[in-house]
Amino acid sequence: MKIEVPVIVFVGLVITCIMAIPPISLSFASSSSSSLTIDGITCDKKEHFVSHIHTHLNIFMNGKEFVVPSNIGIIPDNCIYWLHTHDDTGVIHIESPDDRTFTLGQFFQIWGETFNNNQIFDKLVDNNTNTLNVYVNGKKVDSKTDYRQIPLNGHDEIVIIYGKPPNSIPSNYKFPEGL
Numbered sequence: 001m002k003i004e005v006p007v008i009v010f011v012g013l014v015i016t017c018i019m020a021i022p023p024i025s026l027s028f029a030s031s032s033s034s035s036l037t038i039d040g041i042t043c044d045k046k047e048h049f050v051s052h053i054h055t056h057l058n059i060f061m062n063g064k065e066f067v068v069p070s071n072i073g074i075i076p077d078n079c080i081y082w083l084h085t086h087d088d089t090g091v092i093h094i095e096s097p098d099d100r101t102f103t104l105g106q107f108f109q110i111w112g113e114t115f116n117n118n119q120i121f122d123k124l125v126d127n128n129t130n131t132l133n134v135y136v137n138g139k140k141v142d143s144k145t146d147y148r149q150i151p152l153n154g155h156d157e158i159v160i161i162y163g164k165p166p167n168s169i170p171s172n173y174k175f176p177e178g179l
Contacts, residue, residue: 041096041102043080043081053153070085115160131162131163138170
């Protein structure tokens, strides 16, 4: 015996199933309906230059340099966040429509990577061999400081070290002329 479901009943079931799926929610900046926002930082169609500074970031994982990738905070053919990289030199470009202080934690949020006093990427601190230390311009940041709140200042050299430190800790970076 063959049972046929009338088309109208089938369409009604499909519509009911589709309506039961929860809507996807994206955060958009109030200034532009096409701008994605992360922690108050929008991804805009163009770069801004009210505040235009650069910070350098080095990351060492067990003594080996980790390359900070290019195009963090850049969605090709769409938009660019106020904190971003253009290449893999570790230079963070801060190009904002207003003059305020941005933090290392905000950069990691835009990057989509985990960073706090107890973890970088998927590497956890165990206070023995797997330690996490941060230096700014060659000076060690107190471990009681919230590393995510370290400000990104113009021409700072920020070094994050997980585990074994490198032979030497950079204290400055020679920025190309114009940066």
